[in-house]
Structure formats: structure tokens, C-alpha cells
Amino acid sequence: MNDIYNLLDFTPNKEQQKAIETTDGPLLIIAGPGSGKTQSLILRTVNLLANKKVKAKNILVCTFTEKAALQLRTRIANMIDNLDHRIDTSDIMINTIHGFCNEILREFTDVHPHLDRGFEVLDEVMQKFFINDNFNKILEDSTDESRYKKYLNKWKYKWRTIEGLIKYFNKLTQELISPEDLVFSGDKFFEELGYAYQNYRDLLSEKNYVDFAFLQFYLNDLLENKETEEELKNRFKYIMVDEFQDTNYIQETIIYKLIEKTNNICVVGDEDQSLYRFRGATVRNLLEFPKHFPEAEKVNLTINYRSHQQIIDIYNRFMKSLKWGNARFNKKIKPCRQNRMPFYNSVFKINEFDKSKQAKKVADFIEDLKTREVINDYSEVAILIDSVKGKYSDSFINALADKGIRSNCPRAKNYFQYEEIRYLLAAFVYIFEFDEKAVSYANDWRLYLEEIKFELKELLEEERYHSFSNWLREKRKYYKEIAEKKETTDENLLDVMYQMFEFKPFKKYLEDNSLSKYNLGIMSDLLAKFNKFYLKESQIITFRNVEYIPQRLFKSFFYVLHRSGLNEYEDREKILIKDHVSIMTIHQAKGLEFPVVIVSNLGKKTMQSGQLDKELKDFKHRKIFEDLNKINDFDYMRKYYVAFSRAENFLVLSKYRKNANPKIRPVWNMVKSLEEINKNDWDQVNINEKKDSKLKKQYSLTTDILVYDTCPRQYNFYKESGFTSSRRGGALFGSLVHETIEDVNKYCLEENNDKLSNEKIKEWYENNYDNLREHMQQSLAPNIKKEAFNQIIRYYKNNQELIEKISESELNISIEKPDYFISGKIDIILDDEGKYHLIDIKATKPEESEEKMEKYKFQLATYANLLKNKHEVNIENAMIYFTGAKNPEEAKVNISINDKDFKEANYKFDNIVKKIQNEKFALESFPPKKICRECDFRFFCNQY
Ligand code: SF4
Incomplete structure (x- = not known):
């Protein structure tokens, strides 16, 4: 490896070197x-x-x-x-565990x-609406109208x-608990839950969802199936799992099965940074790794290259202020001596x-900080809060806005507060x-609906919005007539x-690449989901649903999203925006680092956690690991440990309650003696502009x-x-x-072509049609x-002769270019006695336009290149x-x-990628x- 270190001008410390060079057998980092x-x-x-x-x-x-996968x-x-x-390197499987499972x-x-x-x-989000859509089928007769707690004798309201x-x-699936165990448990609630879970599983499968x-x-399942387990277990000779402390039982089970032939498994993690108990994660996977693999080598990466010494202290x-028992390895983080920052007060408080x-x-x-040029850009600052709901984030957003400082608070309840979303809903x-x-x-x-109605009314009074106002009036009249006639x-709706x-x-809003445009893109996705779940195949607006649509839209769909849904909504990597202060949850900040971190609302009480673990402990395959009485404390400490350790140069602890949470007192007392904020210290601080390393994307x-x-x-929009397309048909x-021809081809490739009957093709065709209809929520006219x-x-x-060859x-193919990965799917390759033919x-019907044929040529030349x-x-x-085509020759x-x-295809591909990367979307x-x-x-x- 020394040549490689020299070439890359990198000198690993002793433990890093061990992590890099210990390749065979189990390794815990x-x-x-x-x-x-x-x-x-x-x-x-x-x-x-390489070696x-x-x-x-x-x-x-x-x-x-996914972002970490792309970066890696x-x-x-x-x-x-x-x-x-x-x-x-394009063949390395680098993915999230979910993404990996999906692909396989x-x-x-x-x-x-x-x-x-x-x-x-x-x-x-869609899981919620799926259950809503199938609510009665899932619960069958586990509802009792006469009872106060109407559903499973536990919940009163449907959304709860x-x-x-x-x-x-989710917990039952992650813990591999069978519905039968619940049904025969002798406990009424678990019995009904078991039936509901079974119904849910069956419905998912019936409708082809996961x-x-x-x-x-x-x-x-595949790893327990004789037909597939061998192939899968032989596929990966080396497995590395990052953030192993945040894996759950089923993920650990899968990983250990996949690697059982070689045991070349390397897990990387930090039990102190475990944040996802509420998603089923457990630190025990990391802490018990040495028990599972007694021969495992262990590496401790404890030298910190990120933060100022005071922050590390x-x-x-x-972390030392709590007794952890078996829930923590004994370790202490040390600052890197060579990179040592000058002495200055890097931790402040705001009280x-x-x-x-x-x-x-x-x-x-x-x-x-900005005025004194300590920071170059507001995106170097992050405010970390417990939740991005308006209750916690609004005060910061408003205080910053009063100073003309922009902030970005993704996935927040705020989504519904953005101007464009308010006008659109109104x-x-x-x-x-x-x-x-x-x-x-x-x-x-x-109140929200009242407010946005009023705002729209005010807007429409302005002359420059008159055409919009006229259009709205016409549209309203139009739907009224649709209902009447x-x-x-x-x-x-889309x-x-x-x-x-x-x-x-x-x-x-759509003219530049603003957050507004992105928010409207999210809205298009939400409306498409509404169409699919509430309107099914007949997504178009008719006299039958014109009254139903607004009822469902505002009394259920947006109400639920406003109340709970969008906090968890996929944000498509838009967390960090140039010149915006990031306001985010500690969970969102995981894996990130900022020169300046403000951790706020420290007075907040500890949330209860681990309730489901307690309730389901008799059904789980493993005994409880962490002390149940302490897990709230553990989770609290781990969360704030993650928050504090995001900071590089400054950490500000902030609270607005009189008493800090008892758990936070040890650090609060440490900063108590400091000036609240000592501006004089800042002269010694040199924050270098952070540059995002250019990610190699796949096209x-x-x-x-x-x-x-x-x-x-159009590319820019979609x-x-x-943005989600509304096109149908x-x-x-x-x-x-395409799919049915693929079935035909695959069958003939693997089986005997003679056995293929029209009935078999018909069966595939109907099956594919049902699946596509369910997922696209469209249907085709019978003809x-x-x-x-x-x-x-x-x-x-x-094409009997062709099919034989x-x-x-459907060959997936991808290769790596200097600045990007290129991918494609080739429909058919024929092998005619060693001569290869490519078919798309x-x-x-046969295409006559020359322009289209040129595009096809480009497509085929690219595939041939690949x-x-x-x-x-x-x-x-x-x-x-x-x-x-009606006849075979055509x-x-x-x-x-x-x-x-x-050559031309190669050049064209490169050129288009360059334009995309340089954001050249002008027409x-x-x-x-x-x-x-x-x-x-x-x-x-x-252009209509
Ligand atoms: S120019 Fe035409 S294709 Fe392009 S975005 Fe506008 S309408 Fe769509």
C-alpha cells in the first residue's frame, strides 16, 4: 500500500493503516x-x-x-x-441496504x-395512504364502533x-416476528394485531407493493430459498457496512448470511452516534460483533481531524457523565496533534x-460572523433543532429573515408555509x-386554509395578476358546469x-433554479400520489368526483401531510443551499459537518423511546440488550453527542428554558463560566471556504x-x-x-422454445397488464x-429464427467515464455464430422521421460502444x-x-453530460x- 499512500500523498495514522490493510476475515472499525x-x-x-x-x-x-453511496x-x-x-469500478455494488435489497x-x-x-x-408517506386505502380490509372485524377505543381497542381515531x-x-417485519406468534399469544391486542399484520402482508403482495x-x-426470503441462496451467497466475497450501529435485526441477519462463505466482513460504526432506534436500529449489532465473530480484528479510529479541542473536550x-454498562465501548476521542487549531474559546452559550x-x-x-468575515457564506452555519416543525423552527427563520439572512429548513412543516405552496393550495x-x-x-x-384564501384574494386584487384571476374564475365556472351538466x-389535478x-x-417561481421551483416539484409528486390513491384509474376530473376531490384533498390528504407527513419526506439532497443558513434536525445533520453549529432548545425534556421494544420483547428472537430503564437517557445522550460533534470551529449551546435538561447539565456547567459570546476570540479563527467535492453521477x-x-x-423540470409528469396512456x-416480449425472450433463452404456447404468452401479458395498471393507475381501451x-x-x-439466437x-450495462458513469439497458443481443447483433x-409503427432515426442511431451506437x-x-x-409494423419486413x-x-455518439454523450453538469438548460x-x-x-x- 505504501506506493498508493505516496501517490495519493496520504499518510494514515496507525489505526487507519490497520483498517485499510486488514482485508481478510471479520473486522470491526x-x-x-x-x-x-x-x-x-x-x-x-x-x-x-488494486492490490x-x-x-x-x-x-x-x-x-x-444514497448521497453517501454516490460520494463513496x-x-x-x-x-x-x-x-x-x-x-x-462501476461494478462495485455501493448502495444503501434498502437500495441493495431493491436491486437484488x-x-x-x-x-x-x-x-x-x-x-x-x-x-x-405512501405507506400511510396504502393503509388508509385498505383500512377496512386490514382491520377486518377488529373495530368496535361502540367502544371509546374503537380500533384494536387501542386507538380512537383512524389516522392515529x-x-x-x-x-x-415495520417493527414486526424488521424483527422477523411471525403473525402466527401474535395471533396465538393469548393477548387480545396482539391477536388482532397479528391478523391485521397478516392482512397487510397479503394485500401488499396481492397489489405488488413492498x-x-x-x-x-x-x-x-431469497437467502433462505434453495434456488437462490447459493447464487447470492457466492456473489459477494467482501462486504463493508458503514454506520453499522444503525442497522436493525433483519439487516444484520441478511449481511451475515450473505458473507457466510468467506467471513470477509468489515463493519464500521460508532455506538455513540446511534440515532435510529425508532426505525428499529440497535447498537447491539455493533457492540456484539466481537461476540458473533470472536476472531475479529478491531480498529479504533479515535483521532479527530474535524473539531477544535474545546469542542472535543x-x-x-x-458522554462520560453517564454510566453506560454494556451499551458503550470504552473510548475517548483525541484531537489530531498536527492539525491542532490555535487556542480560542470555541464553545459558547446562549441563555x-x-x-x-x-x-x-x-x-x-x-x-x-459574516460581517467580520469569519465565515464566507451563510451555508457554513447550521442550527440544529429537535424537530423542524414550525413550533421549533419558525422563530429562527423569522429572526434571520428580519436581518435579510436566508435560511433553508427542509422537510419542515414549513413546506406548507412557502408562498408558492400557499398560493397553489389556495x-x-x-x-x-x-x-x-x-x-x-x-x-x-x-385557520391555515382561511389564511391562504385571504392571501390569494389580496394577491388577485393587484393588476399584474389579473389574467390569473380571470383564469381562476373561468376554471371555477367550468367545474361548476361539469357538475351540473x-x-x-x-x-x-396535476x-x-x-x-x-x-x-x-x-x-x-419557475424562471430560475430556486427553492420555489423545487417545492412545486414536490407538489407535483404529491398530487400524482393523491390521484393514484384517491382517484385510482379514473384520475381525470368528472362530475362524479368533482365534489369528492376537494373533500379528500383538504380534509384528509393535505391535512395529514400538514400534520405529520412531510417531516419525513424525501428531500432529494437539497439540505445544503449556498448562502442559506441550514436549519435542520440532528438526524438530518448526521454525516455532515459545519464550521459553526448552534444546538438549540437544550432545555427540552427527554422523549420516551424504546416503547415497542418493551412491548414486543416476548416475541423477539433476541433477548433485550440495553437496560430498558436507561434507554431514554442513552438516546438523549447519543443524539446530542452527534449534534455537538458536527462542529468544526464554533459550537454554540442555546436554550430558552430556565433549567437545562438534567442530562445536559454537565456540559452546560462547563460553559457556564464563559462569556456568553466572546467576539474578540474570532480574530484567531480562520475558516476556509468549504468546497463540495464534485460527485460523479450516473447518466x-x-x-x-x-x-x-x-x-x-424539459429535462431541467423533470x-x-x-416534477412528475401527468401524461397518461x-x-x-x-x-x-416491452415487458411481455422480454418474458418471451427470457423464456426462450432459458427454456425450450417449443414449449411456448399462446396461452403462456397470454398469461404473462395479463399479469403484466394487471401490474402496470395498478402502478400506473391507467388502463387501456379494449381495442x-x-x-x-x-x-x-x-x-x-x-421471429422464431431470431429468438433462437x-x-x-434486457442487459443492464454501465461503464465509468472520467467525469460520470454511463448506463443503459440493451433489449436484445443476438449471437449468430460468433457475430453479434444489437436490437432495440x-x-x-415504423418511424419515418429522419430526425427520430438519427436519435435511434445515436442510441444504438452508444450501446455498441458500451x-x-x-x-x-x-x-x-x-x-x-x-x-x-403489420408485416415482418417492415x-x-x-x-x-x-x-x-x-466517435460521434461518444462525443455527443460527453457533450450533453457536460451541459447538464454546467446547468445549461436554456432553450x-x-x-x-x-x-x-x-x-x-x-x-x-x-407552446400549446
Ligand atoms: S419548450 Fe416545449 S418541450 Fe420544452 S419545456 Fe417547453 S413545452 Fe416542454
Whole structure:
């Protein structure tokens, strides 16, 4: 490894070196905050690839977030590049555990008893609506109308029940507790819970859904299934799992099964930074690793390269103030001597008895840091709070705003406070004439609706919004008439939102890459989910649902999201925004670091935790590990340890209650003697501007490059800002034909072609149709559906010879380029006596437009390039197969590709990626009218 260290100009400390160079057998790495664990993991992987010659595809690295996975992938690839090794790192499986399970399950759907191809993963928000949608089927007769506690004799209200059930269901799945054990427990509540859980499982499977917990459960199934376990257990020779302290029982079970053939497992973690008990995580996985693998080597990364010595002293002392028993390794974090920062007071306190005064002091402090040029950008400051709900975050947002300082508080209840969201919801309230007085059960929500209605009214009085005002009036009239005349529209809620983009103020929100645009992108996703769950297949607005829509939208969907949902909503990595102070929860800050950290609301009481562990202890496979009476204290300490250790140069402890929480007293007393904030110390502080290392992203030919090539603006909306398309129809037809042809090809590749009957094809086709219909919430008219079947049968009947020669079907392929990864999916590769042919299937009639054919040529040349570079396969011939052609000759269109085409395709791909990376989304000219007419942004672009 010395050559590598020299080349990379990196000198590891002794423990880091051990972490990097101990590759075989079990290894436990205890990694304190800022101890260089990511660098060690990266170099360990580089060591495996470059020195140990381990194949990239035999390495699995599990990270805690998708962003961490992307970062790791990029840094490994860059390092391998710097070393001049010709190793393609794109085959390393680097993913979150959920992402990994998802990927493997998709590969094995044909043998999995509970999942079909195209299964959909329910995120935390959609899991709620799934249970809501199937509430009666899940609870069957476990409700008692006459009782005060109506549901399972435990909950009174439906939404409380849903939230409660989710906690139980996830826990049961993560702990591999069978519903039968609950049903026969002799306890009435558990018996009913057992039946409800069984119903939930069956419904998920019937509708081809999985929640996050079941992704893991089903992978565990594959590891117990004779047909698949061998293949999976032989696949990964080396496994590394980061943040092992935040894994749960089922994750540990999966990882240990996957690695049982070699035991080359390396787990990295810090029990002090365990934050996810509420998601089923347990520190015992990390703490008991040496018990599971007595031969394991142990590495202690305890030298901190991040924080000022005083900050490290504070959190060491904080952790020492509690008796941990078996819940902690004995360790102390030490500052790095070489990087030692000058002496200055780096820890301050703010003590106010009033929330807004506290916030004002924090804002003064931040403003002063900038004025004195201690910080270069407001994004160097983070305010960490317990929850981003308005109750906790509003005072900070307002105090900063009063000084003209922008802040970003993602996933907050705040989402509904953004101007664009308020106007948009108010517009829907107006159009559908929803009367907020109908919301009698939640005063704050009713107040909110009243407020936004009033704000919209005020806005519309301004002259510059008159066209929007007229449009709203017309729209309202239109729906009234639809109801009266019993008519049907051809638009859904999402279409209505996109229509609003023609007008100010929405037009303005979309003009730059602002947070407003991103928020509207989230709204498009929410409306699509509403359509799917509440309106099912008939997503369009008709006289039948025109009254139902606003009732469900405002009395249930947005009410629930406003109340609880969006805090957990996926934020697509938008946590850090330049020139904005980040206001986030301690959980969101995990894995991040900031020059200045303000930890606020320290007076808050400790929350109860571990309740489910206590309740379910008799059903679990392992005995309780941590002292149940102490777990609240443990969780509190760990959370604030994470918060304190995010700080590099300054840590400010802030509270507005008279008495600090008793747990915080040891640190509070330490800073008590200090000046509240000592500005004179700041002159000695030099905060270097933080630079985000450029991440190497993956670009797909069809979903990135071709979309950008068609219209960069459209690409920006859908891919960068996260807008969801409202388009319906065409996609279902294409997917149905594609998927069923894939079934045909795969069957013929693996089985005997002679055995394939029309009945078998019909069975696949119907099965695919049901799945696609469920997930796309669309259906096809009977004649169109029949046409899809005819196209599939024609393909099969007319191409017996071709099908016999298939050597690969639906081949996923990706390679690494200097600045990005390129990925694609090849429909068919034929092997004709050693000569290879590439085929792409299009479920359309033969294309006549030259422009389109040029695009197909680009697509095929790119795939051929990929095959050549990755598998050294030279393509002799490329072809597009149009399933919509009536006769076999018309269906096959050969496309000749020569060296010049390869080069051009390569150049074009590179060029488009460069433009995307440089955020070049401006239009040079409008695409053909046909494209714009099908685009959701046609109103914004005035191209309808
Ligand atoms: S309407 Fe046309 S120009 Fe506007 S984003 Fe869509 S495709 Fe692009």
C-alpha cells in the first residue's frame, strides 16, 4: 500500500493503516466523529481492487444514505484513476441496504413468490395512504364502533391508528416476528394485531407493493430459498457496512448470511452516534460483533481531524457523565496533534428565557460572523433543532429573515408555509369552492386554509395578476358546469397545476433554479400520489368526483401531510443551499459537518423511546440488550453527542428554558463560566471556504441524454427539479409490449422454445397488464389492449429464427467515464455464430422521421460502444424492431453504424453530460410542436 499512500500523498495514522490493510476475515472499525473513516473505507476498497485484485462485482459496500453511496463511488473511482489503474469500478455494488435489497429483488422477481416484476416500493408517506386505502380490509372485524377505543381497542381515531399500525408493522417485519406468534399469544391486542399484520402482508403482495421493511424481509426470503441462496451467497466475497450501529435485526441477519462463505466482513460504526432506534436500529449489532465473530480484528479510529479541542473536550465529558454498562465501548476521542487549531474559546452559550429572544441572539451572532468575515457564506452555519416543525423552527427563520439572512429548513412543516405552496393550495380551494368550515376537527388546519384564501384574494386584487384571476374564475365556472351538466373533463389535478404555470406568480417561481421551483416539484409528486390513491384509474376530473376531490384533498390528504407527513419526506439532497443558513434536525445533520453549529432548545425534556421494544420483547428472537430503564437517557445522550460533534470551529449551546435538561447539565456547567459570546476570540479563527467535492453521477441514455437532447428545459423540470409528469396512456401500452416480449425472450433463452404456447404468452401479458395498471393507475381501451397482444404475438410468430439466437435479453450495462458513469439497458443481443447483433424494440409503427432515426442511431451506437468497452464485444449489425409494423419486413430496420458514428455518439454523450453538469438548460430553439403539445410545461412556455 505504501506506493498508493505516496501517490495519493496520504499518510494514515496507525489505526487507519490497520483498517485499510486488514482485508481478510471479520473486522470491526470503531470510528469516532471526524476520524477519517470514509477515507479509510475508500482506501480499503482501493486496496482490495488494486492490490488484492478482487473483482469489482464481488465487493458490496452498504452506506446509510444514497448521497453517501454516490460520494463513496465517486471518490473510489477518482482514486483508482489517480493511481492509473485500469479498473472499472462501476461494478462495485455501493448502495444503501434498502437500495441493495431493491436491486437484488428486481433481479429475482421471476422466482420470488410474493413479488412480480415492476413491484413498487411504498415510501413512508405512501405507506400511510396504502393503509388508509385498505383500512377496512386490514382491520377486518377488529373495530368496535361502540367502544371509546374503537380500533384494536387501542386507538380512537383512524389516522392515529394508521400511524400506530405503521410502527408495529415495520417493527414486526424488521424483527422477523411471525403473525402466527401474535395471533396465538393469548393477548387480545396482539391477536388482532397479528391478523391485521397478516392482512397487510397479503394485500401488499396481492397489489405488488413492498414497504421499506419488506424489501429486506423478501431478500431474507431469497437467502433462505434453495434456488437462490447459493447464487447470492457466492456473489459477494467482501462486504463493508458503514454506520453499522444503525442497522436493525433483519439487516444484520441478511449481511451475515450473505458473507457466510468467506467471513470477509468489515463493519464500521460508532455506538455513540446511534440515532435510529425508532426505525428499529440497535447498537447491539455493533457492540456484539466481537461476540458473533470472536476472531475479529478491531480498529479504533479515535483521532479527530474535524473539531477544535474545546469542542472535543465538551463532548467527551458529556458522554462520560453517564454510566453506560454494556451499551458503550470504552473510548475517548483525541484531537489530531498536527492539525491542532490555535487556542480560542470555541464553545459558547446562549441563555434566554424567551424563544424569540433566543432566536434573535442566534441571528445577531450569525450576522456578526459574516460581517467580520469569519465565515464566507451563510451555508457554513447550521442550527440544529429537535424537530423542524414550525413550533421549533419558525422563530429562527423569522429572526434571520428580519436581518435579510436566508435560511433553508427542509422537510419542515414549513413546506406548507412557502408562498408558492400557499398560493397553489389556495387556488385549488378557490377553484373547487372548498369551504374550510367543513374542517371542523383541526383548528390550525382550518385557520391555515382561511389564511391562504385571504392571501390569494389580496394577491388577485393587484393588476399584474389579473389574467390569473380571470383564469381562476373561468376554471371555477367550468367545474361548476361539469357538475351540473354531468360531464367529464380530460384533465386531472396535476394538469390543473401545470395550467397555472402560465400565469404570474407561478411563472416567476419557475424562471430560475430556486427553492420555489423545487417545492412545486414536490407538489407535483404529491398530487400524482393523491390521484393514484384517491382517484385510482379514473384520475381525470368528472362530475362524479368533482365534489369528492376537494373533500379528500383538504380534509384528509393535505391535512395529514400538514400534520405529520412531510417531516419525513424525501428531500432529494437539497439540505445544503449556498448562502442559506441550514436549519435542520440532528438526524438530518448526521454525516455532515459545519464550521459553526448552534444546538438549540437544550432545555427540552427527554422523549420516551424504546416503547415497542418493551412491548414486543416476548416475541423477539433476541433477548433485550440495553437496560430498558436507561434507554431514554442513552438516546438523549447519543443524539446530542452527534449534534455537538458536527462542529468544526464554533459550537454554540442555546436554550430558552430556565433549567437545562438534567442530562445536559454537565456540559452546560462547563460553559457556564464563559462569556456568553466572546467576539474578540474570532480574530484567531480562520475558516476556509468549504468546497463540495464534485460527485460523479450516473447518466442513462434514455432517461437523461435523450430527454435533454429533446429539450433541455424539459429535462431541467423533470430531472433536476423533480416534477412528475401527468401524461397518461402511451407509456402503459409501450411497457406492456416491452415487458411481455422480454418474458418471451427470457423464456426462450432459458427454456425450450417449443414449449411456448399462446396461452403462456397470454398469461404473462395479463399479469403484466394487471401490474402496470395498478402502478400506473391507467388502463387501456379494449381495442388498444388487444392491439398490444397482437403485436407481441406477431413478434413471437414472425421471429422464431431470431429468438433462437438471443444471447442476452434486457442487459443492464454501465461503464465509468472520467467525469460520470454511463448506463443503459440493451433489449436484445443476438449471437449468430460468433457475430453479434444489437436490437432495440420500439412498440410503435415504423418511424419515418429522419430526425427520430438519427436519435435511434445515436442510441444504438452508444450501446455498441458500451458493449465494446465493457465486454469487448464487437457489434456487426444494429437494428430497430418496430412491433407496430403489420408485416415482418417492415418491422426490422437495419441501421448501419461505422467508426465515425461511434466517435460521434461518444462525443455527443460527453457533450450533453457536460451541459447538464454546467446547468445549461436554456432553450436555443423550441423543439417540434408535437413534443411541446405533449409536455406538461407547454403552458409555462406558451407552446400549446
Ligand atoms: S413545452 Fe416545449 S419548450 Fe417547453 S419545456 Fe416542454 S418541450 Fe420544452
